[in-house]
Amino acid sequence: MTFAARAGRQPRRARAALLAAGALVAVAACASLGGGGDALVLGLAVPLTDGKGAPDVYGVRSRMGAELAVEELNAAGAFGGRTLALRVVDDKGSPTTALAAADSLVNDPRVLAVVGHVYSGATIAAAQKYDGSLPAVATSATSPEISKLGGWIFRVASSDSANAVALAGAAHGMGRRVAVLYSNDDYGQGLARNFASALRAAGGAVAAMDPFLEDTPDFRPYLLRMKARGIDLVFVAGLQEPAARAITQAQQVGLAARFLGGDGIEGLAGMGARYDGTAVGVLFHGQMSDSARAFVARYRARYKEDPDSQSALAYDAVRLLAGALRAGHRDPAAIRQWLEGVGAERGSPAFEGVAGRVAFDQNGDPVNKRFTMGVIRGGGIVLPEAAR
The missing domain is CATH 3.40.50.2300 (Response regulator)
Structure with missing residues (x-):
């Protein structure tokens, strides 16, 4: 996905998310969710606002998916008495702002890894800051150029x-x-x-x-x-x-x-x-699998609307990184090494996400990640198999 959604008419299904997130956007530059002083902290780098200060639907919905993952993990006691927290930074979908956002995360000693960025241009710009310092798992950034960014950048979306x-x-x-x-x-x-x-x-x-x-x-x-x-x-x-x-x-x-x-x-x-x-x-559809349908039900119960690809991919990225934390890896270099082995012959098992299976190749790209074709009809996207 590219830099940023510009201000203008938003789809009906996104308006509720934008309204509900209005208060969150105002404090997003340095917000955290879910932790105290002993929290395990992930950075969340998303475009919550565009260049004109209006909410960016892609980033807002990415944050919603990430926060649902954190809430579920903490409720399940996934980290042995510790909690998971997000440090949220607004990259505004801009490569320049993304560079500054990445710098702030790299220089925060609490941050162990990053979920983001959402847009390809922002991811490419930020990669130079993360290299050698923080592993980052991009969500819906799909540019083929991301495959060339080095060993600290991974993504849960398939390349274009x-x-x-x-x-x-x-x-x-x-x-x-x-x-x-x-x-x-x-x-x-x-x-x-x-x-x-x-x-x-x-x-x-x-x-x-x-x-x-x-x-x-x-x-x-x-x-x-x-x-x-x-x-x-x-x-x-x-x-x-x-x-x-x-x-x-x-x-x-x-x-x-x-x-x-x-x-x-x-x-x-x-x-x-x-x-x-x-x-x-x-990159995600609510009818693509049983786990996708279950995620839709949980997301709908939490937010009173259906998720989209941004919500699902951010949710998966948080849970993927949580796998490294649950395996006892609590520093950036160890988390990066664990990510490299996801789905590898001598590494950890492939990650089964709501948006499909993730096993990384040597470029940090998911191997054979599902990409689903559908047709817009009646206010939704209908899959061919659903029409038969």
Whole structure:
């Protein structure tokens, strides 16, 4: 996922989270949850606000998932009389702010490891601070560049180099003339490049490829060219707000093409019926497994709404790191070494998370992590197997 969701219309299913989190955002820069002086402390680096000070739905929901994990672990007495706590820092989805946030966590001797960051650009920027000091488990950061960041960065989301294969496979069966709109940042560039390569390998081709900025207001020049070229499928490598504008304007100019996107456009499912029929690849779905369904029930009981990929991945990242703590590893270097062995032949067992199984390769990427294709319908994302 890319830098940050900008201010603007949020999906209906996210509004409750933003309202409930309003008070939390105000104190998030140095907040802690769940511990006293003997607490085991994890950093939580998420974009709680955007560059204009408005709540960022991706970060808010990531915090909600992380806090639910901490509450459950502490209630179960998972740490032999000690408690788990979060030190929350707001990276604002900005590489510059992420660098400062990472520096503050590295220089806090209480912090043993980090959950975060959420966005690819923030993760890439912060990695230089964590290297050699703190292990960090990114949540929904999917840029292929993260695989090159060294031995202190791990992630629970699959790389877009892998996700693009599933997305290209779906595209190959949906359209004959495919165009790509991509956000001109780490997430969008990487996803678009890997999608185009995977589509060629599947026997297809990209007929047009155009970049956009997150706040691009008017996609109609792109869309009119696509209409003239007979484009019947548009792949969006970006976030939900610009995707929403592009889909709305496509309908206005009479471009009769389907739209497809990755996890960045997941939130379109709660933004109205006009987005029905949009295909989307997601990192988590509440019907993907029994453990996912059980997590949805617990999350709904706690927050009175359903979780999304950000909630689930942050929840998994906390519980993954808790595994190292429960195994007795209480310093950053030992935790990093334990993470390297997750799922390895002579390491610890693979981690079974609510968003799927995690076993790390030599780059800190999860091996064969599940990436699920669905279709937006009726205010939700319907999996193909659910429709049969």
